[in-house]
Amino acid sequence: MDILYTAEALATGDGRNGHVATRDGQLDTDVRVPKEMGGAGGALNPELLFAAGYAACFHSALLAVARQQKTPVHDTSVGARVGIGSNGEGGFGLAVELEVVIPDLPHEQAQALADAAHQVCPYSNATRGNIDVTVTVTDD
Known part of the structure; x- marks a missing residue:
């Protein structure tokens, strides 16, 4: 790399x-x-810092994918929730929920952009296969 x-x-x-x-x-x-x-x-706390970093990074990836696909977007946002809990094996694990808002774009197209962003986002790539990450596209 x-x-x-x-x-x-x-x-x-x-x-x-x-x-x-x-x-x-x-x-x-x-x-x-x-x-x-x-x-x-x-x-x-570490989870707040991780949530802020993941939200910003994913949002940047989302905007980059939209530019690459020549899809005009505006007023987008990404919210991140990072949960911590017992992993059942004596340690702790994380779970992430990302909420992506892309106004004025059909849901299927917005979901496709979010899915593409999830493939290029460095945080998504670092966590893939290690923690549960859910990406949800909403209208608001």
Whole structure:
């Protein structure tokens, strides 16, 4: 693989109750275990960061596919939900739900664009076969 860009981050402190920062200083924040998992909450957590990254990356892939297919789209959005839970084998696993909105496009055409984006998105390629990812196209 020809690497185009490398992001670098460092986690310090007590894991999920610590601090994360990127080398370039763009991200520098505390992280906390969410209340739903018995923590204090009130700060970012790895699942929030993953959801934000996946949503942005998938949205970029969606727009790239639309441009490549010469399909005009506007006011699109991608929402990501990242769930964490026991994998039944003593560890934890993730599940992702992506909600894709492409207004004013027939549902079948919008679904085809979302499916194509799922094939080229780096997050989708990294997670394929490792975690459950559901892609749903909605009208709003």
